Amino acid sequence: MKKLIWFTTITILFLVFIAPAFLALGIKMIPGENQPGYDPAQRLSIYQTRNVTQQFTSQDANLSAIGTSIRNPNLKNKKDIILTLFNENMEIIRTTTINGQNVEDGNFIKFVFEIVPNSENKTYFISLSSPDAGPEEMIEVFYSHNMPGWIEQYTYDQEVQPGGLPIVLYFKPVSKFAVIKDIYSNWFSRLLHLNSQKTS
Amino acid sequence: MRKLLVLAIFLRVLVAAFLFHPDIKTYNYQASFLKKGVFNIYTYLVENKKSLPLKDDFVYFPLTYLAVGSYQWIASPILGKSFDSWVASAGSSSVVEDPNIFKYLVVLKLPYLILDIVIAFLLMRFFENKEDKKKAFVYWLFNPFTIIMIYVFSNVDIFPVIFTILAFLMIKKQKLFPASVLLGVASGFKLYPLLFVPFLFLAGRNLKEKFILAATPLVTFGLIILPFISGAFFQSALVSGLTTGIFTSDFTTLGLSLLFFYAVLVDKKINLFNYWVSLFLIIFSFTLFHTQWLLWIAPFLVILSVKKSIYSRLIFFFGMVALAIPVLYQDRFMSISLFRIYSTWYDLVPTPFTIIQKVYDSNNLMAFLHSVLAAGSLVMTYKIFKEKEVL
Numbered sequence: 001m002k003k004l005i006w007f008t009t010i011t012i013l014f015l016v017f018i019a020p021a022f023l024a025l026g027i028k029m030i031p032g033e034n035q036p037g038y039d040p041a042q043r044l045s046i047y048q049t050r051n052v053t054q055q056f057t058s059q060d061a062n063l064s065a066i067g068t069s070i071r072n073p074n075l076k077n078k079k080d081i082i083l084t085l086f087n088e089n090m091e092i093i094r095t096t097t098i099n100g101q102n103v104e105d106g107n108f109i110k111f112v113f114e115i116v117p118n119s120e121n122k123t124y125f126i127s128l129s130s131p132d133a134g135p136e137e138m139i140e141v142f143y144s145h146n147m148p149g150w151i152e153q154y155t156y157d158q159e160v161q162p163g164g165l166p167i168v169l170y171f172k173p174v175s176k177f178a179v180i181k182d183i184y185s186n187w188f189s190r191l192l193h194l195n196s197q198k199t200s
Numbered sequence: 201m202r203k204l205l206v207l208a209i210f211l212r213v214l215v216a217a218f219l220f221h222p223d224i225k226t227y228n229y230q231a232s233f234l235k236k237g238v239f240n241i242y243t244y245l246v247e248n249k250k251s252l253p254l255k256d257d258f259v260y261f262p263l264t265y266l267a268v269g270s271y272q273w274i275a276s277p278i279l280g281k282s283f284d285s286w287v288a289s290a291g292s293s294s295v296v297e298d299p300n301i302f303k304y305l306v307v308l309k310l311p312y313l314i315l316d317i318v319i320a321f322l323l324m325r326f327f328e329n330k331e332d333k334k335k336a337f338v339y340w341l342f343n344p345f346t347i348i349m350i351y352v353f354s355n356v357d358i359f360p361v362i363f364t365i366l367a368f369l370m371i372k373k374q375k376l377f378p379a380s381v382l383l384g385v386a387s388g389f390k391l392y393p394l395l396f397v398p399f400l401f402l403a404g405r406n407l408k409e410k411f412i413l414a415a416t417p418l419v420t421f422g423l424i425i426l427p428f429i430s431g432a433f434f435q436s437a438l439v440s441g442l443t444t445g446i447f448t449s450d451f452t453t454l455g456l457s458l459l460f461f462y463a464v465l466v467d468k469k470i471n472l473f474n475y476w477v478s479l480f481l482i483i484f485s486f487t488l489f490h491t492q493w494l495l496w497i498a499p500f501l502v503i504l505s506v507k508k509s510i511y512s513r514l515i516f517f518f519g520m521v522a523l524a525i526p527v528l529y530q531d532r533f534m535s536i537s538l539f540r541i542y543s544t545w546y547d548l549v550p551t552p553f554t555i556i557q558k559v560y561d562s563n564n565l566m567a568f569l570h571s572v573l574a575a576g577s578l579v580m581t582y583k584i585f586k587e588k589e590v591l
Contacts, residue, residue: 001338005204008342012211015348016218020542026549034293034544170548183543193299 020187021180029170030179032059035069035108036151038142038166043071044156046081047138051129053155054164063119065170066126067110071140072103079132081139083111086125093124100130100139108168115172123152126167141165201337205317208341212316215351216309217302220541221533224308224354225295227268229287230258234269235276241265242432253290257436262428263388264356271311278307296540312350315358317341322365323502326372332506339502339512345519346498348491352538355492360386364393364476365499371472376403380413384420391438392446392496394421395456399475402463446487455482467585476500478581484522485574491526491534494519508587514576521573528553528566 044052066083077100085094094113103109130139143154147163154164173179230241238244241258249255258265276283283304289295298304320340324333340346349355363386370379380400386393397414404410425433447453459478463470480497483489501519505512526534530553536546553562 001335001342005207005338005342008344008347009207009211011344012215012347016214020539023536023539023546023549024543027545029548030545031548179545183545187542190297190299191302 020183024180024183025176027173027179029064029112030173030182031067032169032171033148035067035168036144036147036166038069038144040142042143043140044143045138045140046128046130047133047135048131050138050157051127051131052141052143052165053125053127054167055123055125055152055154056164056167056169057121057123057150057152058116058119058169059121059150060169060171061118061120062172062174063116063124063169064114064172065110065112067108067168067170068128068165069106069142070103070109071142072100072105072107073138073140075101075103075105077101077103077130077133077137077139079130079137081109081128081130083113084127084129085113085116086127088123088125090125100133100137103139110170112170119171128165201334204338204341208320209313209317212313212347212351213306215347216313217306218541219352219538220296220301220305221353221538222295223356224305225287226254226256227258227260227264227356228272228308229254230256231265231269231272232284232287234265235273240428240430240433242428242436243430246432246436253288257432259437260356261387261389261391261437262424263385264359264390267311267359267389268356272308275307275310279304293544296544301541309351309354312355312358315362316346316350319358319362319365319499322362322369323499325369326503327506335506336502339505340499343502343516343519345523346495348523349495349498353491355495357390357492357495360389360393361495361499363389364496367393368473368476368500376400376409376413377416380416381420384417385424387417387421388424391421392493393417395446395479396472396476398460399463399470399472399479403470403472445490446483448488449486451486452483455486462585473500473503474584477504478584481577481581485570485577489522489526491523494522504584511580514580518573518576521569521576525566525569525573528556528562528569530554530562 046052066085070081079100080097081100081103082095082097084092085096087093093116096111096113098109098111128141130137133139143156143161143163143165145161145163147166151164151167153160153162155161230245233241233244245252245256245258272279280300280303282298282300286295286298286300286304295301320337323336323340327333327336350358363382367379367382367386370376370382383393383396383400394417397417400417401410401414404413456479459475459482463475477497477500480500484494484497501515505515528534530551532547532551535552536549539546556562556565
């Protein structure tokens, strides 16, 4: 019985205190912020030469992926969907392609590319296109004019508008240890938050 | 014993506070309508689906709604005013990032903690000698499986489980009628105790007793659901996957039928405990089960482990295999996402299913584990019947 008591105690303490660190070893990139809210009714369609360009400022160094929600109505688009990353001089610095058949309708899709070092506080543009898709194979992205300040403006149909796509930027962490430290410090700060001790 | 109890409670509070499965928020959101005066939750949710932030049906049975809803009403001064907006929130990140979540989870899981401790003491009553009583107490409170099943997955099935334990305490005292009432009450929380009705029928000493024992749980259940009967109730609870899921495998039906016909045609003296345990061993052998269901059999396996210590290691092994199977489901909330309270970054970690899939077919691995569990369960069922008396 003593063995069982020790085994269970150690298992539970491992689960609560050590397992989060162990699982954090699997985190290869971390998001800058949560995905901004958007109105599902406001959408831009992308096909042939019709594409969308988004201007934004990177919040951190080592930009390694960009994600957004994409609609693929009736999963009709089975063509390439291309994300091109430009620097502020509109020079192409990264290109990444996924196939439409991997995009389920409304899914959050992450475009992963080679790390962009020194990306902190720099302005970039992304262009999202699906040039081989016909009008019946269009994909759609969501947009909103009320976006956080770092999602600056977007261009669609040659018109420039404020706000844009509800994108999430991902960055390669400095080290595994930094990720673990961030997770535990975030957890402790919420744990010690005054509200969690109060009753009304 | 007191020190062990304190340690057991400490471990449970840790898990209750820091591991989060979204089911607890869903059914507490639905149960929150009780304090607003909604009695028939089934029709209310269906009729107001368009205007509600969370659209899920209430898939549990009425006593679960009344028990969870009443407790929430009592605990509302501790939960605080912001609880209602948290429980109704549809935002997946904001829910786990709320600093009050630790308090909410501990308070919402407190009834489970109380019932869990009560079960430990009830299990002691199945034994006469002190050593066996202590074993039952320790086996229940210090196995990692029930802690995970109850506190990680916020297992509301602990309500019917406690009534089934009380029923078997009655059966031990040869009081079959109160036992069948208690099984009827248990089915008011979750339908599974009604699977035992045919065996209650067979346990009756004469035809009159047989009918009384079989009809009592059904009548009790009928009385509980009577005020809730509606199309919405049938659709949401009675024919939901959670209720009918047991019979998705033909092998389960075959196994349960074999058990029944064995009792009818072969067994001269029916031992209800053996049939109860075997019933669930067959179900978990062939059905794609929910982790929560494993709790149905857990206290009875503790009794079996104490009575027949030869089984204890085998049962521990079964526990590991049975818990490993749902972890392999392609459902993030069976593994990685249970840790989202620590950080939503875990959303970026692949599930065990995806990781294993890179080197081996995860579905094959699940089938392999299920086959191991089935083989072990069937052999154990055979041995239980061969050795006859357990309870």
